[in-house]
């Protein structure tokens with residue numbers, strides 16, 4: 001049994017939903033899981049956790065500034081423990097951009113940070129057109145149109161493969177604490 005922290009950054013709540021699904025799976029495996037919003041509580045200490053997962057969504061091509069800050073601030077503790085990162089974006093709905101090796105946002109992000117996560121995942125997100133403000137809706141429709149995705153402004157599209165999320169949970173549950181130096 002390990003104490004697992006899942007720290008996340010979300011704008012519209014879908015990354016939190018993915019985290020909740022991860023928590024459910026990990027708890028069934030007997031682990032204790034804490035969810036932490038990086039946006040609301042960026043300064044929580046991470047020492048007491050055995051394994052750490054960070055998850056964040058893409059908005060206008062980027063993960064939030066808070067995510068960069070959180071990683072920079074906690075770099076040492078992250079690298080001392082079994083750790084993982086996942087990104088949520090809609091480009092990942094395309095099979096050829098759906099893996100850590102092929103998703104352009106994740107590739108770029110990894111070049112920008114000092115952390116080398118032990119495990120990585122990319123999950124396709126959700127587009128909830130009715131929920132967005134006018135300009136956000138227009139912009140995301142344009143992004144979707146450019147990438148040959150659905151553009152009906154009255155519809156909600158969830159692209160997440162929940163089995164993939166579940167499989168990632170199993171991977172996280174099985175991460176070894178071999179290089180722990182505490």
Ligand SMILES: Cc1cc2nc3c(=O)[nH]c(=O)nc-3n(C[C@H](O)[C@H](O)[C@H](O)COP(=O)(O)O)c2cc1C
Nearest residue numbers: 010011012013014015057060061089090091125126
């Ligand atoms: C205003 C806006 C901009 C977005 N920009 C991008 C983008 O540049 N690339 C992309 O792949 N997905 C983009 N998305 C899709 C989000 O990554 C997707 O909706 C995700 O599920 C959001 O997760 P969250 O609810 O945790 O923030 C955008 C979504 C919105 C609403």
